[in-house]
Amino acid sequence: MNKKSRSSSWFYIYPINKKIFLLSKIIIGACILAYIIASAFSGWISEFIFVFLLIILILAWDMVLARMVSSPIHEISKAAQRMADLDFSQPCKLNTKDELQTLGDNLNTTATNLQYALAQRKELTDTLSHELKTPIGVIRAYAEGLKDAVPDKQIVYSQVIVEETEKMAGMINALLDLSSLEVGTTMMKIEKFDFVELVETVAGREYVDSPSGPFHLSYSLPDEPVFVEADQTRLQQVLHNFMGNAKKFVSKNGNIHIKVSILEGLMQFSIYNDGPYLTDDVWIKFHRDKSEINRNGSGLGLAISAQILSMHKAEYGMLNKENGAEFYFKLPITQ
Structure with missing residues (x-):
């Protein structure tokens, strides 16, 4: 991070900070207003009204914080747990228009990419299993045939086994090459x-x-x-x-x-x-x-x-x- 971006980050106020900052100023103003209202009475009535209004303000503060911070974090936590369990049936649904919604959207994108990667891996495993089944079967058949084959046939069978082995090696090397290209580990010169x-x-x-x-x-x-x-x-x-x-x-x-x-x-x-x-x-x-x-x-x-x-x-x-x-x-x- 350069000096300009580092200094700008000190002065940037994130949306969730703006919400809490504004809410805290409202609560302070409400406390002052509660004190003014309570001052209009005398004796224990004044103290009772002031404490009663403070309790209402505290409960309101808790409810707003729960709606603004705790509930979205809980929803993100549940979505992350579902993703850890490889359950992609329910996306993380937030509409807070702040960093928590951005985090939820990023979590949904991660879940989508992970789901695609798992599907690709399954497809690759199934396809590779199918592709290797034939040469492995051929190798096994000719290897068993070598036991009782005459010398001339042994040469033919051995050549078939070598060819099928080279075919499998070529397929695996090509697959590894393609995989390295897809994930970006291969650098171009x-x-x-x-x-x-x-x-x-x-x-x-x-x-x-x-x-x-x-x-x-x-x-x-x-x-x-x-x-x-x-x-x-x-x-x-x-x-x-x-x-x-x-x-x-x-x-x-x-x-x-x-x-x-x-x-x-x-x-x-x-x-x-x-x-x-x-x-x-x-x-x-x-x-x-x-x-x-x-x-x-x-x-x-x-x-x-x-x-x-x-x-x-x-x-x-x-x-x-x-x-x-x-x-x-x-x-x-x-x-």
């Missing part, structure tokens, strides 16, 4: 680099060094460098996911087209492939289409890509075309 050069490098690895399946690759890239400021390693991960998906889902003898264009100070990357119609569910964790071609995927690549692009505040999306689908994202150009 922002640097300036030529995006066109990065696209050429990743495309070379995906389509030249490790080609798979018959398809026609074309591209449209600027002749000049296009510089952006971003996390180069993470964008390389996004490009690998986009290009890998295009290669996986392109129809036989279909087209894959990579394009980098400049639109009003923004760099737009897009990749199109002939293939099936897609829905917006492709960005959801563990999403897979119903085709056999995607049975070995983790279903996390596009979810990770979406999280990375969101951290860069980049516009991104998917568009269905006449014969296929196009994925794209945009980033500001750096001179």
Whole structure:
């Protein structure tokens, strides 16, 4: 806290302080008025009236404080206890228009976020259990088969076990990566680099060094460098996911087209492939289409890509075309 904010906090009067300050001045004025009224009488009657009025003022003070402070605090305490017991059925309802109402609203927000986090954890646990059930079952079946298998079969069974183990390891690593991105524990290393050069490098690895399946690759890239400021390693991960998906889902003898264009100070990357119609569910964790071609995927690549692009505040999306689908994202150009 700097000196200015520290000094201003000394002079700031919070709403609840204003209420108590005003109420205390009213009580003092009422005490003075009670004394004046009692002075109009003489003897024990004067003392009796003064004490009677004081008792009424004290009871009134207690009632007002209970309504202004004690009741809201009690309501907040009950709401906090319900939240501790994971009971989110009743929100904290206050209408005091002061710090206590703000505290209650913050408690409600915390309860909502906690409820969402618990739902996400349950969904993740259920999905992960389902996803790991198949490879674990395969590993168990082939491990049991190793007992009585002939040497040639033992080699085959061992290879299947290794492949299923690698599949599980890849899924878990991808899930941990996505989790670290979502909670913000992964720090981005922002640097300036030529995006066109990065696209050429990743495309070379995906389509030249490790080609798979018959398809026609074309591209449209600027002749000049296009510089952006971003996390180069993470964008390389996004490009690998986009290009890998295009290669996986392109129809036989279909087209894959990579394009980098400049639109009003923004760099737009897009990749199109002939293939099936897609829905917006492709960005959801563990999403897979119903085709056999995607049975070995983790279903996390596009979810990770979406999280990375969101951290860069980049516009991104998917568009269905006449014969296929196009994925794209945009980033500001750096001179």
